Amino acid sequence: MIALCTKKGFAMRFKTTVVSALLTCSVFVLPANAADLQDTRKIAFPVAQDGSHVLVVDTHTHSVFSDGSVWPNIRVSEAVQSGLDMLTVTEHIDYQPKFADLPNLDRNRAFEVTHEAAASGAPEILVVNGVEIAQPDASLGTYSGHFNAIFLNDANALLLPTRKNLPPRVDWRKAVQGAKAQDAVIIWNHSWWDQGRTEPQTFHQALLDGKVIDGLEVANADQYSESAFRFALDHDMAIVGGSDLHSTQQSFFDRTGIEQRTSTLVLAENKTEAAIKQAFLSRRTVALYNHTLIGRERDVRPIVEGALTLHVVSISQPGDPFGFGRIALRNASSSPFSLRRIGDDTIMDAGALITVPVYGEVVLAFKSKAGEQRPTMSFEVLNAQIEPHTPLRITLK
Ligand SMILES: [Zn+2]
Numbered sequence: 557m558i559a560l561c562t563k564k565g566f567a568m569r570f571k572t573t574v575v576s577a578l579l580t581c582s583v584f585v586l587p588a589n590a591a592d593l594q595d596t597r598k599i600a601f602p603v604a605q606d607g608s609h610v611l612v613v614d615t616h617t618h619s620v621f622s623d624g625s626v627w628p629n630i631r632v633s634e635a636v637q638s639g640l641d642m643l644t645v646t647e648h649i650d651y652q653p654k655f656a657d658l659p660n661l662d663r664n665r666a667f668e669v670t671h672e673a674a675a676s677g678a679p680e681i682l683v684v685n686g687v688e689i690a691q692p693d694a695s696l697g698t699y700s701g702h703f704n705a706i707f708l709n710d711a712n713a714l715l716l717p718t719r720k721n722l723p724p725r726v727d728w729r730k731a732v733q734g735a736k737a738q739d740a741v742i743i744w745n746h747s748w749w750d751q752g753r754t755e756p757q758t759f760h761q762a763l764l765d766g767k768v769i770d771g772l773e774v775a776n777a778d779q780y781s782e783s784a785f786r787f788a789l790d791h792d793m794a795i796v797g798g799s800d801l802h803s804t805q806q807s808f809f810d811r812t813g814i815e816q817r818t819s820t821l822v823l824a825e826n827k828t829e830a831a832i833k834q835a836f837l838s839r840r841t842v843a844l845y846n847h848t849l850i851g852r853e854r855d856v857r858p859i860v861e862g863a864l865t866l867h868v869v870s871i872s873q874p875g876d877p878f879g880f881g882r883i884a885l886r887n888a889s890s891s892p893f894s895l896r897r898i899g900d901d902t903i904m905d906a907g908a909l910i911t912v913p914v915y916g917e918v919v920l921a922f923k924s925k926a927g928e929q930r931p932t933m934s935f936e937v938l939n940a941q942i943e944p945h946t947p948l949r950i951t952l953k
Pocket residue numbers: 688702745746
């Protein structure tokens with residue numbers, strides 16, 4: 557009954573028929589603002605201007621099979637809420653603080669449980685195997701060498717032999733190399749945690765020189781690192797955002813006030829594991845952090861230009877002595893766009909900054925030039941960064 561009413565309360569937003577909603581569901585109607593809040597968690601971008609599908613991927617989560625605190629099926633329901641196209645549960649391969657209660661030596665098990673949960677409840681979500689491998693030498697920094705291996709075939713093949721009923725162990729270097737030998741995509745996680753910025757140590761450099769590392773997190777949970785962004789650009793790495801969820805997604809929202817989970821937008825030919833993997837290998841990824849797109853111009857531009865469009869609402873006819881027109885800037889994505897006016901526009905009724913709301917539009921008056929039928933407007937998109945401190949510039953017509 558509650559679920560039914562919740563659904564009707566949600567539908568109310570579109571019908572705006574308060575009376576009928578009250579008649580059908582007088583007790584448990586979800587308040588309209590709560591429904592809005594719930595919906596704004598969902599990440600969605602239309603097809604990019606270059607024809608690529610913009611898929612939403614999280615490469616970094618945990619469950620009780622390592623140091624997370626939820627069963628993997630919760631990760632699937634959270635992925636539904638966030639609109640993910642692909643999910644990985646990347647357990648620490650050799651760190652199981654719950655081992656006394658959950659003495660499972662099978663390091664593929666979290667993937668299998670997640671995969672089964674998605675297959676039965678959310679088949680639209682692709683689930684791939686992954687693990688997080690950490691170098692353990694504290695003198696090198698506690699967090700300076702955490703690597704996710706995703707699109708992995710067999711996590712157990714990376715383990716060292718152990719005596720029965722003891723937690724699994726790895727040689728981290730061999731584990732990373734072994735994952736690479738399985739054709740996994742390797743991502744260097746939260747590289748700024750020890751130093752405050754991304755500074756490779758000798759062992760990182762050896763992995764970079766050996767072309768072992770494919771991607772770099774520039775955003776992790778509620779953090780974004782400009783030095784990591786710079787590093788990823790300079791080293792031809794896939795630009796990645798990972799939620800690194802350990803507890804529930806809702807607790808992340810509550811703790812940070814951030815509206816959507818940190819994730820990666822992937823420009824893929826289609827929604828298949830193979831196409832998404834190819835996109836990581838081709839570096840066609842953009843990190844999404846708190847409604848900011850972070851990536852190369854090659855990838856950020858088609859995403860923004862696929863989502864943000866200019867439409868002429870009215871335009872003055874030749875001979876009109878007033879010469880005013882109206883344009884609508886429309887946003888077909890789940891992130892609001894924050895625009896700064898640049899260039900020689902003739903917008904009459906906006907300040908220097910314009911926000912185009914989620915799935916919405918702003919209508920602006922402009923002074924049209926004689927005979928002009930297609931006005932041209934240029935903006936900086938402040939929440940689309942193509943280099944540190946460098947917003948994307950677009951011209952809409
Ligand atoms: Zn980590």
